[in-house]
Each structure stands twice: as C-alpha cells, then as structure tokens.
Amino acid sequence: AQSVTQLDSQVPVFEEAPVELRCNYSSSVSVYLFWYVQYPNQGLQLLLKYLSGSTLVKGINGFEAEFNKSQTSFHLRKPSVHISDTAEYFCAVTTRTGGGNKLTFGTGTQLKVEL
Amino acid sequence: DGGITQSPKYLFRKEGQNVTLSCEQNLNHDAMYWYRQDPGQGLRLIYYSQIVNDFQKGDIAEGYSVSREKKESFPLTVTSAQKNPTAFYLCASTPAREAYSPLHFGNGTRLTVT
Numbered sequence A: 001a002q003s004v005t006q007l008d009s010q011v012p013v014f015e016e017a018p019v020e021l022r023c024n025y026s027s028s029v030s031v032y033l034f035w036y037v038q039y040p041n042q043g044l045q046l047l048l049k050y051l052s053g054s055t056l057v058k059g060i061n062g063f064e065a066e067f068n069k070s071q072t073s074f075h076l077r078k079p080s081v082h083i084s085d086t087a088e089y090f091c092a093v094t095t096r097t098g099g100g101n102k103l104t105f106g107t108g109t110q111l112k113v114e115l
Numbered sequence B: 001d002g003g004i005t006q007s008p009k010y011l012f013r014k015e016g017q018n019v020t021l022s023c024e025q026n027l028n029h030d031a032m033y034w035y036r037q038d039p040g041q042g043l044r045l046i047y048y049s050q051i052v053n054d055f056q057k058g059d060i061a062e063g064y065s066v067s068r069e070k071k072e073s074f075p076l077t078v079t080s081a082q083k084n085p086t087a088f089y090l091c092a093s094t095p096a097r098e099a100y101s102p103l104h105f106g107n108g109t110r111l112t113v114t
Helices: none
Strands: A003-005 A010-014 A019-021 A024-026 A031-038 A044-050 A056-058 A064-068 A073-078 A087-095 A109-114 B004-007 B010-013 B019-025 B031-038 B042-051 B054-057 B064-066 B076-078 B087-094 B109-113
Touching: A003 A087, A010 A019, A019 A109, A024 A073, A031 A064, A031 A073, A044 A056, A044 A064, A044 A073, A073 A087, B004 B087, B010 B019, B019 B031, B019 B087, B019 B109, B042 B064, B076 B087
Parallel strands: A010 A109, B010 B109
Antiparallel strands: A003 A024, A019 A073, A031 A044, A031 A087, A056 A064, A064 A073, A087 A109, B004 B019, B019 B076, B031 B042, B031 B087, B042 B054, B064 B076, B087 B109
C-alpha cells in the first residue's frame, strides 16, 4: 500500500516570496504523483502531475514540482507567490499496477500568503 | 460547460436519519468516486465505481451505500450506522479507469448531523 506525508500543516509566506510545500511518499512499486489545490468551500483542482519522463513538472498558476525517486519526494514550488495562491494544497499518489485511479491523499498544507 | 454537480451545497440532518447526497456529471466519464474530507485528515475514499452497475468499497465504506444505475449519476447515502457523519463530502470522476487519469471534482456537500 502507498502513503503520503505532508509534513507542514501550515506555511505562512509574504507576497512575492518563494515557497516550497513538501511531500514525501511511500510505495513499493512505481507511482504516479499529483498536486491538487483547494480554495475554501470548493472541490479540488489539479495543479500538476508526474507520470513519467522529465522529473521537473510544470503546472498551472506558475507552480512546478520535482520528482526525486531516491528521496521519495515530490515537493511543490513557486518562485513568487501571490495573495490569490492562499489555499490548501494536497499531494496525492497512486500506483501503476492497475485497479483504477485510487488516489491516496496527504493531509494537506494550508498556504497563507500575507502582504 | 461540462462538470460535476453536487447538491445540495449544505445539508442538515438529525441523528438517526439516512441522507442521500447527489452527484451528477456530464463529462461522459467512466469512473466516479466519493471522498470524505475532515479537517487535518485529507481526503479518504468511501466508494468508487468504474462502470455502470458496479462499485467497490474504499477505505472507509462502513455506514455508507452507493448505487450506479446511470453513467452520469453516483449518489451516496449516509446511513444511521455511520458513527460520525458530519463532514465535507466530495464527488469526483475520471475519463478512464487507468491510474494516470486525474480526478475532476465537484464543489462538495457539507453535511452536518446533530
């Protein structure tokens, strides 16, 4: 079975500063990795995904993430955040072994961008 | 525009009553999912369905039931057997059953049971 750890429950950052949201996963087989964003009282939207190939993945809203197999990490980064980036961010993993898309989610990181 | 519609947005029930949450999609997606979200716990899978008239239990199916009579509809019933039903419920779908297919989410139903 796979698992996801998001170590930081909250990350405060000033506007225009860089940010990194950490995600580590555990799985005995090859994985697909995802980052989703959730604005208050809404569903989740896909930010980016890693399926294979280049380990640096670019997503929407200027976010990017790097897959590091040796460290089993998939950290999300943005070089300069905006107030509108305030939201909760979820890392998720699923395996390639079939059985449909049963994602395992992390517990989320609340990003709060301050002026 | 295509999407997933969850209704109602807010739902209040008395303890001991069953309640059904609606989820409809017009994306022509094969697979549909129900997740429960609690503060600090992320999302947990309740049930999923990869094809009409078939569904499987997720990680926390106890106290819940579903049906998939039509491709576009996947209602969730929260029964009186669910010990702690107050939560935010999210429905999702994917165009294919493959693991790489991202989830598309509805805007959720917030259920409060007193």
